[in-house]
Amino acid sequence: MEFLQGHNAAREAVGVPPLSWDTKLATYARVYLNQRRTDCKLIHSPGYAFGENLFWGQGRRWSAKDATATWVAEKQWYHHATNTCTGQECSHYTQIVWRMTQYVGCAKIICKSGDTFITCEYYPSGNYIGQRPYVQKIVP
Numbered sequence: 417m418e419f420l421q422g423h424n425a426a427r428e429a430v431g432v433p434p435l436s437w438d439t440k441l442a443t444y445a446r447v448y449l450n451q452r453r454t455d456c457k458l459i460h461s462p463g464y465a466f467g468e469n470l471f472w473g474q475g476r477r478w479s480a481k482d483a484t485a486t487w488v489a490e491k492q493w494y495h496h497a498t499n500t501c502t503g504q505e506c507s508h509y510t511q512i513v514w515r516m517t518q519y520v521g522c523a524k525i526i527c528k529s530g531d532t533f534i535t536c537e538y539y540p541s542g543n544y545i546g547q548r549p550y551v552q553k554i555v556p
Contacts, residue, residue, distance in 0.1 A: 419480045420437055422480070423435050425488075426488045427513055430513050435517065436519050437520065438539065439521065441519060441522075445522055448463070448535060449523050450525065452533060453528055454528050456528075458470050468511075469483075469508045469536045470534070470535050472531060472533055472534075473532040477532070483534040484536075487509055488512060493509075494509055513549050513550055514549045515550045515551070519539045521536070
């Protein structure tokens with residue numbers, strides 16, 4: 417499963433347990449994306465019980481791997497020592513590696529415009545202010 421592989425590789429890199437696929441979260445993601453099919457706007461769903469990452473790409477060529485790689489690439493902006501993002505957004509990355517998150521479910525659609533829209537839902541959600549997403553590994 418392409419979504420799960422990219423997520424779990426990023427989690428393994430920082431020493432947090434892998435996520436499990438959840439079909440209910442994937443269904444929620446699909447239902448929400450279908451509501452956005454006509455406008456393809458990057459508007460978060462009202463599912464406040466979940467964490468959520470959104471991805472939009474022009475055209476049909478975008479894959480689950482592309483979306484996940486885009487979110488994981490935000491790692492360069494995350495500084496664990498200060499628990500801040502510098503220069504750019506990094507909350508997509510921190511949601512992926514949030515240590516308390518256990519489940520993910522994702523979906524992809526092609527909007528009426530021909531563009532790609534992807535979302536992943538996470539439970540339990542992450543990105544709580546003042547909390548770090550994971551405990552940094554100490555390398556001797």
